[in-house]
Amino acid sequence: MVLVYSDDKKLMLELLNKAGELAKNLGKKVNAVVIGKNDNLAQEYLTYGADNVIVVETDLKDFKVEEYTEYLEKTIKETGAETILIGSNKNGKELASRLAGKLNAGCVIDVNNVYVKDKKLVTERIVYSGNAIAVEQFNSKPEIVTIPPKVFEPHPGGANPKGEVVKKKFNVEKYASKILKIQEMQTGDVNVEDAEIIVSCGRGFKNKDDIKLAEELADVLKGKTIGCSRPIAADLKWLSEDHWIGLSGHKVKPKLYIAAGISGQIQHIAGMRESGIIVAINKDPEALIFKSADYGIVGDLYEVLPKLTAAVKEKTQ
Amino acid sequence: MNIIVCAKQVVDVSEMKIDPNTKKPILDGVPQKISDIDKNAMEEALKIKEKHGGKITVLTVGPSDAKERVKELLAMGADEGVIVTPPEKHDYYVVTSLLAEAIKKIGNYDIVLCGEASIDLFSGQVGPRLAGLLNIPQITYAQKIDAEKDKVIADRDMGDKAVTVESSYPVVITVTKEINEPRLPSLMQILAAANKPINEWNGDSLASGLTSIVDTVELKGVSMERKNIVFKDDIDESVKQLVESLVKEGLLR
Ligand SMILES: Cc1cc2nc3c(=O)[nH]c(=O)nc-3n(C[C@H](O)[C@H](O)[C@H](O)COP(=O)(O)OP(=O)(O)OC[C@H]3O[C@@H](n4cnc5c(N)ncnc54)[C@H](O)[C@@H]3O)c2cc1C
Numbered sequence A: 001m002v003l004v005y006s007d008d009k010k011l012m013l014e015l016l017n018k019a020g021e022l023a024k025n026l027g028k029k030v031n032a033v034v035i036g037k038n039d040n041l042a043q044e045y046l047t048y049g050a051d052n053v054i055v056v057e058t059d060l061k062d063f064k065v066e067e068y069t070e071y072l073e074k075t076i077k078e079t080g081a082e083t084i085l086i087g088s089n090k091n092g093k094e095l096a097s098r099l100a101g102k103l104n105a106g107c108v109i110d111v112n113n114v115y116v117k118d119k120k121l122v123t124e125r126i127v128y129s130g131n132a133i134a135v136e137q138f139n140s141k142p143e144i145v146t147i148p149p150k151v152f153e154p155h156p157g158g159a160n161p162k163g164e165v166v167k168k169k170f171n172v173e174k175y176a177s178k179i180l181k182i183q184e185m186q187t188g189d190v191n192v193e194d195a196e197i198i199v200s201c202g203r204g205f206k207n208k209d210d211i212k213l214a215e216e217l218a219d220v221l222k223g224k225t226i227g228c229s230r231p232i233a234a235d236l237k238w239l240s241e242d243h244w245i246g247l248s249g250h251k252v253k254p255k256l257y258i259a260a261g262i263s264g265q266i267q268h269i270a271g272m273r274e275s276g277i278i279v280a281i282n283k284d285p286e287a288l289i290f291k292s293a294d295y296g297i298v299g300d301l302y303e304v305l306p307k308l309t310a311a312v313k314e315k316t317q
Numbered sequence B: 001m002n003i004i005v006c007a008k009q010v011v012d013v014s015e016m017k018i019d020p021n022t023k024k025p026i027l028d029g030v031p032q033k034i035s036d037i038d039k040n041a042m043e044e045a046l047k048i049k050e051k052h053g054g055k056i057t058v059l060t061v062g063p064s065d066a067k068e069r070v071k072e073l074l075a076m077g078a079d080e081g082v083i084v085t086p087p088e089k090h091d092y093y094v095v096t097s098l099l100a101e102a103i104k105k106i107g108n109y110d111i112v113l114c115g116e117a118s119i120d121l122f123s124g125q126v127g128p129r130l131a132g133l134l135n136i137p138q139i140t141y142a143q144k145i146d147a148e149k150d151k152v153i154a155d156r157d158m159g160d161k162a163v164t165v166e167s168s169y170p171v172v173i174t175v176t177k178e179i180n181e182p183r184l185p186s187l188m189q190i191l192a193a194a195n196k197p198i199n200e201w202n203g204d205s206l207a208s209g210l211t212s213i214v215d216t217v218e219l220k221g222v223s224m225e226r227k228n229i230v231f232k233d234d235i236d237e238s239v240k241q242l243v244e245s246l247v248k249e250g251l252l253r
């Protein structure tokens, strides 16, 4: 059986689509797991390709990895699930890894592809910060794989519900850890993955307000989307996490990517190397970013960006 | 407070090249270093030790030549190093099992610190996997740690959320790059590190017969070809040329 879990519905639909394909190749069924009472969601998953949905009841208000791992561990033991697909957000990654530790199972995090070859489950993932793709094969079960958002198309839905919703309640160990506070961070509601043109900001920007120079350029390029390097989002918090591009951030492939005041460390490149045309603006002629760019301007972004904005505006009017 | 810092020797990914003929990444001869965020884990261990006293052990599963790299962490202030040499075929299952066995052999521990992810494989698997194996609580993506005598409070960076959690000891904590600025050891500290003990344990003697579950069947190189046209003269002229290029690329309309 292929077992599918994510706390993110959108991601869940993508996993269900892939799970259906794998299950077909393996001659197996797809079981979706919902943790916490949510009958509507459970019913809905039946129309998105899940053969059955298992609802695990819990008293916990929020995701807590130790207990959630036990819920999944018990579900897997009870159902005999062999292939486990988990949505690769931060919760999913630590959940999958902990689960793998408990089950002594193989686990591959953040795959770009997963398929069955010679009756074995095979995954592909990016390693060495984008320098290579590792093709890996499982040689024992259960197999745990985490899949990031937008790697696979979502299930189109509208399937005829075949199976049923099964409710479970497990007694789990009480762990010596607890959540004290959850604070929602502001998001910018941007979707860098879908953007066709991105103007991206790095530490070359001196103040939060100056980001508007990038926004103005993005506007005249009719791209509107801005992105940033890790320090701008993680250290300085000038832009929200959804703008963050790179190995540990979002992976983007716009037609045009303009990197302004970004040094071009490989961890940043890892997030944007599949872009169509890459343009770099940096005042340091030796900056690494020029090696990863199609076009570059050596200059102060405070001078270049306004001039570029004006020139693009003139050209496109 | 007894702290174990899990640190990994990795290839410096920024120095890697792809073989133009075989299209495979070249791994031989690439400089090695301690995975970046493991130094943040080390720094955090030092801060906790400064507050509570105790001992810091650096633990790595890797080849004997990791000794030189472990010395860097001893110079930062760790008390002792342990290198566990793995069997030739190893995956996350093998590495984490060896870490767990080594931790049990080290014995007394309150906190196991890891990086949020390694710079070469970037999974973020080892920390939580180890916590599962040891069956103790885990705190991942810590951007702030407040270690008290009998409990730890940490802020986790979950991207769209900041989550504050509390745990008793023992606990596995993985830290983000932003949690601190790792210190640079002085020359004196570097010299003194030469006298600190580094134990080498054979993986087989810790857990015999371990073999990988997930095998790497192929490593495909990914190269990136770019035009690398750089305008570096007068800004006005450069801007003009860039705009013309973008027009030619069909990107402006
Ligand atoms: C495990 C790990 C994961 C990581 N993940 C990511 C990730 O996902 N994304 C990411 O971006 N980074 C990531 N990093 C960090 C990465 O290694 C770099 O530290 C980071 O990308 C640097 O950001 P930056 O280019 O904005 O800043 P800097 O490296 O400080 O570069 C600033 C650049 O701006 C230029 N500059 C300064 N002033 C001006 C000016 N007035 N005009 C023009 N140019 C100017 C400078 O010449 C310099 O090149 C990761 C690191 C690690 C260890």
Ligand SMILES: Nc1ncnc2c1ncn2[C@@H]1O[C@H](COP(=O)(O)O)[C@@H](O)[C@H]1O
Binding pocket: B006, B007, B008, B009, B035, B037, B038, B041, B059, B060, B061, B062, B095, B099, B113, B114, B115, B116, B117, B118, B119, B121, B122, B123, B124, B125, B126, B127
């Ligand atoms: N071979 C290893 N030896 C010791 N610690 C490791 C090893 N591999 C990974 N780690 C630790 O686990 C963290 C996450 O690694 P990874 O799961 O590969 O992303 C690293 O930052 C280290 O702290």
